[in-house]
Amino acid sequence: MVVYTKSMGLFGMNTFEVDVETDIAGGMAVFDIVGLPDASVKESRDRVRSAIRNSGFSFPLKKITVNLAPANVKKAGSVYDLPILVSILLSAGEINADLSDSAFIGELSLSGEVRAVNGVLPMTIQAMEKGFKRFFVPAENAAEGAVIKGIDIIPVSDIKTLAAQLNGKLPIIPAKADSIGRKPCVFDVDFSDVKGQYEAKRALEIAAGGGHNILLIGSPGSGKSMLAKRLPSILPDMTFEEMIETTKIHSIAGLLAPGSPVISHRPFRFPHHTVSAAGLAGGGSIPRPGEISLAHNGVLFLDELAEFKKNTLEILRQPLEDGKVTISRVNANLTYPCSVMLITAMNPCPCGYYGHPSRECTCSKKAISQYLSRVSGPLLDRIDIHIEVPPVEFNHLSSSENTETSKEIKKRVDRVRQIQNHRFRKTSISCNAKITPALLQKMCPMDDKAKNVIGNAFDKLGLSARAYDKVLKIARTIADFDESEIIGSQHILEAVQYRSLDRKYWR
Ligand SMILES: Nc1ncnc2c1ncn2[C@@H]1O[C@H](COP(=O)(O)OP(=O)(O)OP(=O)(O)O)[C@@H](O)[C@H]1O
Ligand SMILES: [Mg+2]
Numbered sequence: 001m002v003v004y005t006k007s008m009g010l011f012g013m014n015t016f017e018v019d020v021e022t023d024i025a026g027g028m029a030v031f032d033i034v035g036l037p038d039a040s041v042k043e044s045r046d047r048v049r050s051a052i053r054n055s056g057f058s059f060p061l062k063k064i065t066v067n068l069a070p071a072n073v074k075k076a077g078s079v080y081d082l083p084i085l086v087s088i089l090l091s092a093g094e095i096n097a098d099l100s101d102s103a104f105i106g107e108l109s110l111s112g113e114v115r116a117v118n119g120v121l122p123m124t125i126q127a128m129e130k131g132f133k134r135f136f137v138p139a140e141n142a143a144e145g146a147v148i149k150g151i152d153i154i155p156v157s158d159i160k161t162l163a164a165q166l167n168g169k170l171p172i173i174p175a176k177a178d179s180i181g182r183k184p185c186v187f188d189v190d191f192s193d194v195k196g197q198y199e200a201k202r203a204l205e206i207a208a209g210g211g212h213n214i215l216l217i218g219s220p221g222s223g224k225s226m227l228a229k230r231l232p233s234i235l236p237d238m239t240f241e242e243m244i245e246t247t248k249i250h251s252i253a254g255l256l257a258p259g260s261p262v263i264s265h266r267p268f269r270f271p272h273h274t275v276s277a278a279g280l281a282g283g284g285s286i287p288r289p290g291e292i293s294l295a296h297n298g299v300l301f302l303d304e305l306a307e308f309k310k311n312t313l314e315i316l317r318q319p320l321e322d323g324k325v326t327i328s329r330v331n332a333n334l335t336y337p338c339s340v341m342l343i344t345a346m347n348p349c350p351c352g353y354y355g356h357p358s359r360e361c362t363c364s365k366k367a368i369s370q371y372l373s374r375v376s377g378p379l380l381d382r383i384d385i386h387i388e389v390p391p392v393e394f395n396h397l398s399s400s401e402n403t404e405t406s407k408e409i410k411k412r413v414d415r416v417r418q419i420q421n422h423r424f425r426k427t428s429i430s431c432n433a434k435i436t437p438a439l440l441q442k443m444c445p446m447d448d449k450a451k452n453v454i455g456n457a458f459d460k461l462g463l464s465a466r467a468y469d470k471v472l473k474i475a476r477t478i479a480d481f482d483e484s485e486i487i488g489s490q491h492i493l494e495a496v497q498y499r500s501l502d503r504k505y506w507r
Helices: 044-054 083-093 120-129 139-145 157-168 199-211 224-229 240-252 277-281 308-314 319-321 365-374 377-381 408-421 437-445 448-461 465-481 489-497 502-507
Strands: 002-011 014-025 029-035 063-069 103-105 132-136 152-156 214-217 299-302 324-327 333-337 341-346 385-388
Touching: 002 083, 002 120, 014 083, 014 120, 014 502, 044 083, 063 199, 063 465, 083 157, 120 132, 120 139, 120 240, 132 139, 139 152, 152 157, 157 437, 199 224, 199 341, 199 385, 199 408, 199 465, 214 224, 214 502, 224 308, 308 377, 333 341, 365 408, 377 465, 377 502, 385 489, 385 502, 408 465, 437 465, 448 465, 448 489, 465 489
Parallel strands: 002 103, 029 063, 103 132, 132 152, 214 341, 214 385, 299 341
Antiparallel strands: 002 014, 014 063, 324 333
């Protein structure tokens, strides 16, 4: 007799329904799994067999064939352990239940406990959309799935209990949905810790306001890393959709901490400069999202930018532009979203003091240009705002004056985000930095003086077409801080300043 149970599969960000068909027939005792399983799925056989025996059931000594349909999609991972086991117990008569409205995922231990798996959130969304009423998931993952309304998430801790529940001997209690209320985020760092550095703070505020990428360049100890690490404290709150999108990626990567099933604050990822290309952009033998995708809807901070391997950085060019990264596999391509704000920091030369007002740089011209050339022109072009962080002046450092707190800055950032939400309400654009070329002129109206100024700057500074677009978008954000719909010449002038460092250092 053929018995069916339902499960969910995951490939990249794509989820799909899986039918687990089990046939137990007379004949030699064999246990086969077919339907394009990879090695990890084939290992299910041993786990399922041991789990059944060690939970007090007898394992049918017959010819067992399990087919995972659709057979043309590769199945990977250990999530099918549980549905395979349930279908065998159904077929063997150990479980008597109507499971047509239920789906199962979970990895088994040899003793019959159910272990956590990755990707429960996206699979729950798929199960809900497919009309399932109940989704049986490992108990550890239940809170993650319970975030989604419209489907009961049933936590499973071991198969003995599960069998008793399905046979009506124990009650089936769905996990309680955690309210996705935003827990107030407490940062242990604050912009008020940073003395002076008003220009750099202004630039970071503009970057946060419009979602612009930013490069901080300056000598050692000038406070670049310190400034960058305070960026999350002024970023706007996440929307519900953004939370779910970002949580999906962390769920797939298995990075959700127990007790916090939802990422409710913009991620801030700062990979070390020794990170591999696959670590940064995603990939690996078992493909997983890279740092740029884990930072989706948040910030990717690359400190010591020039120390990263050049080819690792170059991989970021396309994803930064497109907001998604595609990983090629032999039989399919995987795509992960990566809409991030990039913040980068670096010294201007190997010794760090090139351009320093009082200390002499000991590097040769060649060494300086070699150092700077590790950051390529095209990558630099994708960073909207370039800002020099000079050494902090002693009178600022020793002053006891109160500096502005992150909370005060965030208020202004929130206000300009409100303006943008209104501006982009009929589009899919999230912030000024993401304005599409087709909408640029419409969204960035300038007065005549501003048009003159940007025309002159374009001719004199030899801006690339991309740099021109970036100047306009930064000016858009600066004008939003002034609550001015029309971009004026003062907004363009400030925006052009943020594009002038590449000429000082890179030419
Ligand atoms: N403006 C400032 N106000 C208060 N403290 C500061 C300031 N700038 C630097 N500092 C102090 O100096 C330390 C070093 O700063 P930080 O690590 O940010 O420098 P950096 O520019 O990243 O240097 P490097 O180029 O070596 O990475 C900080 O931890 C902080 O204690
Ligand atoms: Mg630093």
